[in-house]
Structures are given as C-alpha cells and as structure tokens.
Amino acid sequence: MRKKRRDHLGAAKKGIIQLEVLVEEESASEALKSVLAKITEGKRVKVGIRQFRGKPDLLKKLPDRLSGYAASRRRGEDVRVVVLVDRDTDDCVLLKRQLDKATADAGLVSRSRRDGSGTFHVLNRIAIRELEAWYFGDWAAVLAGFPKAPRTAPRAYRGNPDTPSGKCSDAFEAALRAEGIRISSKPEWGRRIGPHLNVDENRSPSFVAFVTGVREILDS
Incomplete structure (x- = not known):
C-alpha cells in the first residue's frame, strides 16, 4: 500500500493523471488494455485497471474504493476514476443512479453531475447489455x-x-x-x-459513450 501511495504522489508531482478504471472481471480488463492505451496515447496518464469478482462484488466494494480515491485527491493526487459495468438485465437508469449516488456519497463529482466548469472526477459507464x-x-x-x-x-x-x-x-x-x-x-x-478494437469506429453506442467519456475525463 505504501508503494502504491508513493507511486500516486510521484505521479501528482510530475503532473501525471492517475486514471483508475474499475471493471467487473478479467475479461473486461483484457479487452480494455489496448483500448485505453490508444485513448491515452501521447498524454501524461498512468492507467490502472482494477478488476473485481463480478458486478455484485464491484458494486459492494465501490463506496469504500471511491472514498479512498477521494482521500487521495484531498492529498493532492490527480486521481480520476472510470467505472464500467454491464447492464445485463438491470434497469439502466436505476443502475446509473446507483453509481452516481456512490460517487456523490464519496464526495466526488460524476460526469452527469458536473458543474458549469465541466470538471468531474468519476465517469460511470454501462456496457449494454454486455461487453x-x-x-x-x-x-x-x-x-x-x-x-x-x-x-x-x-x-x-x-x-x-x-x-x-x-x-x-x-x-x-x-x-x-x-x-x-x-x-x-x-x-x-x-x-x-x-x-x-477501433476507438473511433464502433456501432455500439455504449462503446462510443465509453470512449467519449474517457476522453472527456482526461481533459476535465
């Protein structure tokens, strides 16, 4: 844990964004490695993909994880977070509301609740219906x-x-x-x-929304 904290502090001092990407499982982690590398190419970004043991595990642990990132930001670390879950059979609106509430409860700003400056710390995205x-x-x-x-x-x-x-x-x-x-x-x-995967051409609207959102949070 100490090493991870030193890495974050070092990145902050160098003006490097620490992009934390939370995904349900290994399959999403494997699929997104190259996608995120393409999106962040040429930018001062360090990407960390954190996989969980399925969506229930991610949702259960999300509040504590977001609280930890909020604490890192208060220490001056430029941590930005992307949360990706499958919709599966869930109500998309209710699932997104749950993600945004967890973000707000941690003292962070999600994309859907950003202020007039356009700044936000957490991007909550849903793959419809699955990755x-x-x-x-x-x-x-x-x-x-x-x-x-x-x-x-x-x-x-x-x-x-x-x-x-x-x-x-x-x-x-x-x-x-x-x-x-x-x-x-x-x-x-x-x-x-x-x-x-081509980050600029995909017929899935949820993929396009994911890529667009990641680009926005990096520029936020």
Whole structure:
C-alpha cells in the first residue's frame, strides 16, 4: 500500500493523471488494455485497471474504493476514476443512479453531475447489455482476433448491437462455434479482440459513450 501511495504522489508531482478504471472481471480488463492505451496515447496518464469478482462484488466494494480515491485527491493526487459495468438485465437508469449516488456519497463529482466548469472526477459507464456487444460493433476486430470467425456478424447484431435482447455473450460464443471455434473463455476473447478494437469506429453506442467519456475525463 505504501508503494502504491508513493507511486500516486510521484505521479501528482510530475503532473501525471492517475486514471483508475474499475471493471467487473478479467475479461473486461483484457479487452480494455489496448483500448485505453490508444485513448491515452501521447498524454501524461498512468492507467490502472482494477478488476473485481463480478458486478455484485464491484458494486459492494465501490463506496469504500471511491472514498479512498477521494482521500487521495484531498492529498493532492490527480486521481480520476472510470467505472464500467454491464447492464445485463438491470434497469439502466436505476443502475446509473446507483453509481452516481456512490460517487456523490464519496464526495466526488460524476460526469452527469458536473458543474458549469465541466470538471468531474468519476465517469460511470454501462456496457449494454454486455461487453460483448462492443465486439459485435467492430466485427473487423473480431476477424483480426479470430480469422476463422464468420465473415459477418449475426444478422441481429449487424445494426445497433446494443439493442437485441438476451445475453450477447451467448450469441457471440454461438457465432464462434458455428465456425468450429471452441474458445469459450471471455478473458481470451478480450486478449484476442481488444488490441484490434477501433476507438473511433464502433456501432455500439455504449462503446462510443465509453470512449467519449474517457476522453472527456482526461481533459476535465
């Protein structure tokens, strides 16, 4: 813990932003490594991706984690936070409200509650319905990671991949299996596809909102 605190203080003294990204599990961590590297390229940013044991674990621990970041900011550290969760079957409005409340309770400002200056400390984002919708939104990235995948995404996901009902992770696995690809590991999907995701072109509105929000919090 002491080493981590020294690292944060050193970053603050050098004018480096410490971007803390909280995700549900390893699969999101693997998928976002390259995405965040592309977004932060050329900026004085140190990225830390913190994975949890699923969404319930993240939501349970979020208040304490945010309180810790708030304390770091009071010490002068330029810590900014991104929270990413899947919508799954939750009510999107209620889930976002829960995330924003945890942010406010910790004494931090979320993007949706920023003041006139535009400054905010926490970006709360929801992948709709699951992270795999982002893969459907950039099928070229899927083909780069899985050359034997179908040439096109399933028909239901060729438009807005956030809209189909059901678990898109199941639909994604089925698309791979249709071509004999028996890889069901979500972290492996992230490792293969993440490096190829185009941060400027994706048909998933929730992916676009994530990228736009990260860029905004870095400039906030």
